Amino acid sequence: MSVEITAPAYRVIPIIPVLKPGAMEGKGPFVANDKINEAIGFPGQLVEDWHDRAIAKMGELLSKYRSLKVFMDACVHCGACSDKCHYFIGTQDPKNMPVARQDLMRSVYRRYFTLPGKLFPKLVGARDLTREVLDEWYNYFHQCSECRRCSVFCPYGIDTAEVTMAAREILDSVGYGQKYSNEIIGKVHKIGNNLGLPGPALVDTLEGLEEDVKDATGIDVRFPIDVKGAEVLLITPSADFFAEPHIDSLIGYAKVFHATGTSWTLSSMASEAGNFGMFIGNYEQLRKIALRIREAALELGVKRIVVGECGHAWRVAYSFWNTLSGVGEGADSSDKFAQLLQKQLDHRYKQPMHICEFTWDLIERNALSFDKEMNDKHIITFHDSCNVARGSRMGDFAGGQFDIPRNIIKAVANHFVDMSPETIRERTFCCGGGGGLLTDDLMELRVKGALPRMEVLQQVVDEHGVNFMATICAICKAQFTKMMPIYGFDRRMVGGVHQLVSNAIKLGNK
Amino acid sequence: MANVIFAILFYLATLAFVVGLLYRISVYARTPAPLKIPTTPAPTTKGGVVLRMAREVVLFESLFKSNLWIWSMSWLFHASLALVILRHLRYFTEPVWGWVVLIQPFGLYAGLTMFLGLCALWVRRLFVERIRYISTPSDHLMLVLLIAIAVSGLLMQFVAHTDVIAVKNFFQGWMRLNIQSLPADVLLFAHLFLVFSLMAIFPISKLLHAPGVFFSPTRNQTDNPRDKRHIVGWAKQMESEPGK
Numbered sequence: 001m002s003v004e005i006t007a008p009a010y011r012v013i014p015i016i017p018v019l020k021p022g023a024m025e026g027k028g029p030f031v032a033n034d035k036i037n038e039a040i041g042f043p044g045q046l047v048e049d050w051h052d053r054a055i056a057k058m059g060e061l062l063s064k065y066r067s068l069k070v071f072m073d074a075c076v077h078c079g080a081c082s083d084k085c086h087y088f089i090g091t092q093d094p095k096n097m098p099v100a101r102q103d104l105m106r107s108v109y110r111r112y113f114t115l116p117g118k119l120f121p122k123l124v125g126a127r128d129l130t131r132e133v134l135d136e137w138y139n140y141f142h143q144c145s146e147c148r149r150c151s152v153f154c155p156y157g158i159d160t161a162e163v164t165m166a167a168r169e170i171l172d173s174v175g176y177g178q179k180y181s182n183e184i185i186g187k188v189h190k191i192g193n194n195l196g197l198p199g200p201a202l203v204d205t206l207e208g209l210e211e212d213v214k215d216a217t218g219i220d221v222r223f224p225i226d227v228k229g230a231e232v233l234l235i236t237p238s239a240d241f242f243a244e245p246h247i248d249s250l251i252g253y254a255k256v257f258h259a260t261g262t263s264w265t266l267s268s269m270a271s272e273a274g275n276f277g278m279f280i281g282n283y284e285q286l287r288k289i290a291l292r293i294r295e296a297a298l299e300l301g302v303k304r305i306v307v308g309e310c311g312h313a314w315r316v317a318y319s320f321w322n323t324l325s326g327v328g329e330g331a332d333s334s335d336k337f338a339q340l341l342q343k344q345l346d347h348r349y350k351q352p353m354h355i356c357e358f359t360w361d362l363i364e365r366n367a368l369s370f371d372k373e374m375n376d377k378h379i380i381t382f383h384d385s386c387n388v389a390r391g392s393r394m395g396d397f398a399g400g401q402f403d404i405p406r407n408i409i410k411a412v413a414n415h416f417v418d419m420s421p422e423t424i425r426e427r428t429f430c431c432g433g434g435g436g437l438l439t440d441d442l443m444e445l446r447v448k449g450a451l452p453r454m455e456v457l458q459q460v461v462d463e464h465g466v467n468f469m470a471t472i473c474a475i476c477k478a479q480f481t482k483m484m485p486i487y488g489f490d491r492r493m494v495g496g497v498h499q500l501v502s503n504a505i506k507l508g509n510k
Numbered sequence: 511m512a513n514v515i516f517a518i519l520f521y522l523a524t525l526a527f528v529v530g531l532l533y534r535i536s537v538y539a540r541t542p543a544p545l546k547i548p549t550t551p552a553p554t555t556k557g558g559v560v561l562r563m564a565r566e567v568v569l570f571e572s573l574f575k576s577n578l579w580i581w582s583m584s585w586l587f588h589a590s591l592a593l594v595i596l597r598h599l600r601y602f603t604e605p606v607w608g609w610v611v612l613i614q615p616f617g618l619y620a621g622l623t624m625f626l627g628l629c630a631l632w633v634r635r636l637f638v639e640r641i642r643y644i645s646t647p648s649d650h651l652m653l654v655l656l657i658a659i660a661v662s663g664l665l666m667q668f669v670a671h672t673d674v675i676a677v678k679n680f681f682q683g684w685m686r687l688n689i690q691s692l693p694a695d696v697l698l699f700a701h702l703f704l705v706f707s708l709m710a711i712f713p714i715s716k717l718l719h720a721p722g723v724f725f726s727p728t729r730n731q732t733d734n735p736r737d738k739r740h741i742v743g744w745a746k747q748m749e750s751e752p753g754k
Contacts, residue, residue: 019639064744066541067727073534074722077649078584079634079641080576094643103644115714116648124715125646151549153576155566155584156719157728159549283544287748319546319735323745330738337749338739350736390549393733398551398558426551427575 005447007487008090010455016083023093028139030441032177039186040285043175050174051129055112057173058105058166062113067162072109074156075102081150081160086429087143090448095140098150098160104137105167134176141167142178143445145435146279146312147386152426164435165281172280180439181276188289193238193272202271205241213251219507221251221258223266228300230265232257235273235293235317235352236308237474245495246477249309252498255505256359260367264306270296273313274474278320279436287324290316294325294341303346306353309496311385311473312434317352318392327352356472357394359501360404363411370504375413378468380500381460382406382418383453383480384428385473399425405472405497412504417464420456429453431471433479450483457489470497513692516702517684523706530713531721538725542742552733559732566729583634587627593620594663601681621667625660628653652716655708662701672698 011017034044047053062069081098083089088096095101103125110117110126117126127133146161171177187196197205206223213221224230234257240250257264270292277286297305305327307317322328326338328351333339345351362368382405394400402425409416423429432449460466471477471494480494553559565571570588573581597617600606632653635641666672673693683690692698711717724730 016640019643063541064544066538066543066725067547069541070538070722070725070727074716074719074726076716076719077641077644077646078573078580079638079644080573080580082640082644084576094640097640097644099644116711122647123651124648148549151728153572155570155573155576156723157549157566157572157726159547159728162547283745284748287745322735322739323545323741326739328736328739332739335739335741352736391547393550393552393554396554398554398733401550426549 005443005486007454008448008451010451010458017089017092019094020092021094024087024091024096024139024143024445025093026139027442027444028142029437029439030179031138032179032182036179036182036186037172037175037177040182040189042172042177042182046175050134050176053174054129054134054170055108057170058109059113061166061169062109065162065166067159068166070156071102071158071162072106072113075099075106075158078155080153080155081158084150084153085144085160086147086149086432086452087145087445087449090432090451091143091445093143095136096143098144098154101140101144102158102160102163104133104140105163108133134171134174137167138171138176138178141171142437142442145386145430145433145437145449147430147434148390149386149427149429152390161435165278167281168279168436169281172282177280178436180441181279181436184274185276185280185285185289188272188274188276188292192269192292194274194276195238195241195272197238197241197271199268199271202241202266202268206266209247209251209254213254217507219258221254221507223250223254224264225266226268226300227263227265230263230300230302231346232262232264232304232306233270233293233297233300233302234264234266234306234308234355235270235313236266236355237274237310237313238272239474239478240308241271243474243478245481245492245499246309246474248499248502249496250498252496252500252502252505253308253355255502255507256355256362256368256498259505259507260362265300265302267293267296267300269299273307273310273317275313275316276436278312278316286316286320290321290324290327293321294327297327298341298344301344303344304349304353305345305351306355306358308355309472309474309477309498311387311475312391313474314354314472315387315391318354321352354394354404356404356408356497357400359498360395360408360411363408369506370412370501371506372412372414372504374504375500376415378413378500379415379417379464379466380409380413380468380470381416381457381466382409382424382497383431383469383471383476383494384424384426385471385476386428386430386434388472389426389428402426405470408497409470409500412500417460417466419460423452423456431473431476431479432483434473434475438475438479446479447483447486450479450487454483454487454489458487461489467493468500469494470500471495472497512694512699513680513689516692516699517680517689519703519706520684523709527709527712534713534718535721535725538721542744543727543731544742544745546731546733546735546740547727548731548733549728550733552731554733556732559730563724563730567723580631580634583627583630586623587631590620590624590627593617594624601678602685604678604682618667621660621664625657625664628657628660632657648715655704659701659704659708662697662704666695666697666701670695670697
């Protein structure tokens with residue numbers, strides 16, 4: 001049944017691709033079944049009055065989200081974004097141009113919500129919401145990883161991710177949800193994490209890890225869970241507990257905590273940093289998933305909340321947690337909901353804090369020492385993860401999210417080189433698997449979407465002998481581990497920043 | 511007769527423009543932005559946001575990052591248009607303000623550069639495959655409309671002069687609800703009619719990008735979500751619901 005998927009050829013000169021209309025038609029992901037949808041409160045399958053309900057939902061979203069309202073109106077079809085999407089570059093399907101993707105919804109917006117679209121639909125490119133249009137939405141709004149690269153280049157800051165989220169929210173509301181994302185959201189509520197790893201299994205895994213680290217280093221590095229009164233609560237993507245190479249970074253965080261004698265804990269209730277509620281654009285889910293962390297923090301009585309290496313999770317934590325669950329600072333004194341938690345947290349530190357901020361702060365204070373030679377086998381480059389790069393920050397200055405991970409790498413290793421400046425920092429390309437697309441039923445899309453990153457990786461491999469690409473996102477790590485062999489690289493070439501920290505950190509005499 | 515028709519059309523167009531625009535702006539202003547979504551790296555202070563917005567509006571910073579060709583053509587067009595509009599203030603002020611007199615010579619050439627920018631943008635829309643793909647008929651018509659306005663204006667300036675004293679007299683009167691005569695000039699009629707059309711469709715077309723950019727959350731939000739809790743009414747309401 002499975003079809004061999006091969007990597008597309010690198011572009012000789014990376015110019016704008018020729019259009020191949022329809023290239024990715026009907027290549028969307030599996031649709032969720034009744035059980036999956038109903039478990040998280042959506043209609044089981046496409047409802048009969050889907051048309052009216054979809055339009056009503058759209059109207060509701062237009063009145064609740066200024067972003068959507070402004071973005072529907074403001075686009076002038078200038079084309080600034082048209083060659084910026086990795087999925088367009090990789091697939092050449094014109095509907096994967098950010099503007100064309102937005103227009104799938106904008107055409108409907110114009111038809112039902114604007115005067116010219118009601119009077120002269122053909123003139124302004126307005127269309128009725130037909131079943132074909134709905135299917136097109138499902139297909140192409142699941143070929144966007146919500147990476148925001150287009151929003152960097154738009155003169156009005158139109159962010160296709162916002163449109164994609166709205167479209168998925170509308171689709172879910174009429175019973176046309178995506179299997180992968182909705183199934184995972186069900187698991188996080190039922191079991192506590194996206195991978196469906198139950199509490200006892202998690203405890204076993206952590207005990208096994210303690211033994212492994214003891215065998216490798218001779219030192220008792222602890223992986224505590226559900227410890228009341230710990231100072232730090234670590235919220236990390238569940239892939240860190242057993243997936244390769246993720247687990248090596250988890251070992252890295254534990255070693256940093258160990259080296260500084262920090263009392264820390266994981267939580268079995270909130271054993272997941274990821275929040276797929278963002279991917280489906282559903283505020284209730286986004287909030288409900290974020291509230292697990294609030295509850296865990298209140299229950300364990302921690303003073304600090306630190307987040308592990310995960311891209312969209314860090315966006316949600318950094319940008320949304322304070323709004324959703326009060327994890328942060330600066331709530332009004334009358335805001336009892338947020339104050340309850342904020343009074344507990346220690347505001348000498350950023351809340352929440354990224355593990356890279358945590359480690360870099362210690363490095364700056366000379367609280368950690370490293371044997372950099374331990375990383376000498378690696379010539380390292382860094383892949384900025386899209387949601388960290390364009391949807392969050394680290395440190396006290398704009399752009400800290402780019403400098404801090406690089407600074408850590410340079411502090412723990414001797415060989416670092418950046419990829420082409422057009423493809424790093426805020427211009428970074430998505431790995432091809434973000435935004436709820438890291439599923440095998442989208443493998444062709446994922447392979448094609450990885451093309452722009454693989455091209456520039458090849459450059460530094462050829463020119464500088466790079467053999468390790470560090471990144472701070474669970475999805476990037478999983479996606480690249482799959483993509484590397486397809487593009488002719490070693491799958492172990494990708495790993496976490498704290499994997500490098502783990503290699504070099506000195507534990508013995510601390 | 512023509513002067514009465516044009517005066518009325520101008521009142522109507524002005525009304526549509528002002529009321530329509532104010533309505534749209536009030537909708538944007540009233541619609542909440544529940545989440546912090548600035549495209550980062552973003553300014554961490556209000557002052558920084560003002561500077562970012564100024565760079566975006568005056569220099570088209572993001573467009574510059576995207577593509578130098580689109581940037582240069584559209585910046586040329588917009589800067590020229592701004593000069594041309596400012597130059598036209600001379601028809602509405604008496605005595606003409608000093609700085610309007612000052613830019614008068616530049617304003618003349620701006621008409622030409624505006625025309626060039628528009629043509630370049632249209633050529634791009636017609637001949638670049640992916641831009642043609644995303645264009646609707648209205649995208650082409652908008653450019654045609656602007657080009658026609660520029661051409662009719664330039665023709666009056668450089669080829670078939672119209673009686674600008676009389677034109678000014680008409681607008682001075684128009685402002686005081688006192689309708690004066692208008693030169694019977696086809697070019698002038700065309701020019702005015704096209705401008706009125708542009709004003710009328712402004713609030714219901716993609717020209718809303720002009721007010722829209724100021725309300726774009728990815729550009730106008732401060733990057734301080736950890737330091738200050740950001741919460742809007744409908745989201746706050748969820749916190750008071752029982753069991754939440």
